[in-house]
Amino acid sequence: xxxxxxxxxxxxxxxxxxxxxxxxxxxxxxxxxxxxxxxxxxxxxxxxxxxxxxxxxxxxxxxxxxxxxxxxxxxxxxxxxxxxxxxxxxxxxxxxxxxxxxxxxxxxxxxxxxxxxxxxxxxxxxxxxxxxxxxxxxxxxxxxxxxxxxxxxxxxxxxxxxxxxxxxxxxxxxxxxxxxxxxxxxxxxxxxxxxxxxxxxxxxxxxxxxxxxxxxxxxxxxxxxxxxxxxxxxxxxxxxxxxxxxxxxxxxxxxxxxxxxxxxxxxxxxxxxxxxxxxxxxxxxxxxxxxxxxxxxxxxxxxxxxxxxxxxxxxxxxxxxxxxxxxxxxxxxxxxxxxxxxxxxxxxxxxxxxxxxxxxxxxxxxxxxxxxxxxxxxxxxxxxxx
Numbered sequence: 596x597x598x599x600x601x602x603x604x605x606x607x608x609x610x611x612x613x614x615x616x617x618x619x620x621x622x623x624x625x626x627x628x629x630x631x632x633x634x635x636x637x638x639x640x641x642x643x644x645x646x647x648x649x650x651x652x653x654x655x656x657x658x659x660x661x662x663x664x665x666x667x668x669x670x671x672x673x674x675x676x677x678x679x680x681x682x683x684x685x686x687x688x689x690x691x692x693x694x695x696x697x698x699x700x701x702x703x704x705x706x707x708x709x710x711x712x713x714x715x716x717x718x719x720x721x722x723x724x725x726x727x728x729x730x731x732x733x734x735x736x737x738x739x740x741x742x743x744x745x746x747x748x749x750x751x752x753x754x755x756x757x758x759x760x761x762x763x764x765x766x767x768x769x770x771x772x773x774x775x776x777x778x779x780x781x782x783x784x785x786x787x788x789x790x791x792x793x794x795x796x797x798x799x800x801x802x803x804x805x806x807x808x809x810x811x812x813x814x815x816x817x818x819x820x821x822x823x824x825x826x827x828x829x830x831x832x833x834x835x836x837x838x839x840x841x842x843x844x845x846x847x848x849x850x851x852x853x854x855x856x857x858x859x860x861x862x863x864x865x866x867x868x869x870x871x872x873x874x875x876x877x878x879x880x881x882x883x884x885x886x887x888x889x890x891x892x893x894x895x896x897x898x899x900x901x902x903x904x905x906x907x908x909x910x911x912x913x914x915x916x917x918x919x920x921x922x923x924x925x926x927x928x929x930x931x932x933x934x935x936x937x938x939x940x941x942x943x944x945x946x947x948x949x950x951x952x953x954x955x956x957x958x959x960x961x962x963x964x965x966x967x968x969x970x971x972x973x974x975x976x977x978x979x980x981x
Contacts, residue, residue, distance in 0.1 A: 650930060653979040656937055657710060659952040660976050664703050665722055667969050673729050674700035676802055677812075677956070680965040687942075687951065687967060695805040698742040699813075701730050701769075703973030705748040708755060710980055720757055727758075731765040739773045741809050743817050743970070746770040747872075750827040767831065775825075778843040781818045785851065788816075815861050815908065819848050822869035826876045838877055845869055845883070860898075861957075863890050864909040871915050887916060896928065905935040906957040907974035914978060933979045940975070942967070 667675050669690075674697045679689030704726040711719035739745045749766035752758065758766075776784055788810055801807040809817070825841035828834070848866050852858055867890040870883035877883075891913065898904045910932045917925035940954045954975050956968040 650926070650981050651933065652981060653933060653937055654714070654981070656941065656952075657976045657980045658714075658716075660954065660972050661707055661710060661719065663951060663953040664707075664969055664972050664976075669696070671696070671729070671733070672725075673697060673733060674703060674969045676808055677966050677968045678953075680955070680967065682965055687953075689966075691802040691808075691966075693803050693805060693808070696733060697969060698734065698737075698739055698805060699970045701726070701745070701748050702743065702970045704730070705752055706973035706977040708752055708757075709977060711757065712755065713980060723752075724758070724762065727752075727762050727765060731769060734769065735765075735772065737772075739769065740775050741805065741817055742773075743813075743815065744820055744823060745773055746824040746827040747820075750830055770824075770828065770831070773824075775821055776818070778821075778840065778847045781821065781844070781847065782851065784818060785816070814859060815865055818844075819852075819862055819865045820869060822848065822866075823872040826872040830876050838873075841869075841873055841877070845873060849886075860894055860904050861906050861908045863894055864906070864912040867891070867912045868908070868915060871912070871919065875915075875919060884919065887912065891916060891925070891928075896924075905932045905940075907971050907978060910936070910978040911974065929978070936975055937979060 664674070667678065669675050669692050675690055675692040676697050677691040678687045679691060680687040681689070704723055707719050707726075708723045710716075711723065749770045753763040753766045791806075792810060795801060795807050795811055798807060801811050822841045822844040825837045825844060829837035829841065845866075848869065852863070852866060867887040870886040874880060874883040874887075895904050895909060895913065910929065913925050913929045913932060916922070917929060936954065940957065942951060942953050942955065953967045954972050956964045956966050956971055
């Protein structure tokens with residue numbers, strides 16, 4: 596009888612110990628968010644369950660792309676425009692460049708600085724500083740109104756703690772030395788450009804002049820980004836005249852787009868980014884955020900050919916929407932765009948020509964073309980980096 600009771604006591608003791616061990620494990624789990632069945636946030640607040648989206652790590656691809664970009668320089672040390680590729684011969688030896696040079700090239704430098712801020716590779720900072728000096732000396736007396744986002748790029752770079760004041764001053768001068776046409780003048784310019792297109796398109800080497808490259812080969816209308824330029828001037832000065840001008844540019848761009856039946860997706864996304872710049876850097880009017888979201892919903896998510904909207908400008912639009920809203924629908928689509936770019940547009944996976952890395956040009960949403968654009972490679976690096 597005593598032995599039987601001792602066995603019961605032993606079983607009870609073991610059961611109590613098991614319960615205590617389980618309780619300790621459960622407390623540890625809850626304290627470390629391992630058994631958070633209610634998905635509680637700090638201080639016990641209950642939220643709806645959301646699946647956390649973890650971005651694919653394309654750091655290696657971005658690294659190789661930046662290394663490829665650094666090799667695309669002319670005798671002056673500045674970036675060429677593009678490289679033409681021959682699929683049959685497996686080469687990308689055709690250099691497209693001109694004396695005016697790549698006026699958009701600082702975008703590649705901006706992307707490299709952003710990558711440096713994240714990964715701190717010393718060689719990237721050295722290249723960034725060298726690029727700023729080269730670009731400034733080459734274009735300090737030019738009116739860069741036909742460059743994409745000259746004020747956006749220079750303003751954002753000037754916020755870096757890794758650049759000295761002398762270089763930040765150079766960046767600011769590049770922006771404020773640029774004289775942009777008024778909102779009303781952009782309509783005249785747009786009509787004049789349309790009349791030039793047919794004549795320029797017939798030229799054999801369109802890239803030989805910046806105007807030819809700007810109007811025919813680049814695939815975007817930079818005046819649709821003037822809103823963003825004014826907003827970055829506003830960020831620099833807090834002068835409300837720039838905010839007012841930005842809204843004028845945006846309103847006119849909307850009207851111009853409404854009158855065009857067929858507009859490249861890159862241009863639509865460029866206007867969407869312009870709206871986001873007013874919302875993000877200005878007075879947080881939701882109509883500008885709603886406009887960008889409408890472009891996302893109508894032309895990106897609900898596109899009949901989703902691969903065709905995986906363009907750099909649209910990728911940046913989706914990334915910016917996510918940064919502002921933290922809505923998972925954007926990060927999910929950003930992952931889709933990044934995957935398509937890496938798998939189908941790069942030279943080291945599906946479409947191998949030279950195995951020299953770099954991405955093929957998106958060709959304004961018409962699937963890739965067999966040439967590599969330096970600035971687009973910079974923009975793609977900015978999209979795929981985490």
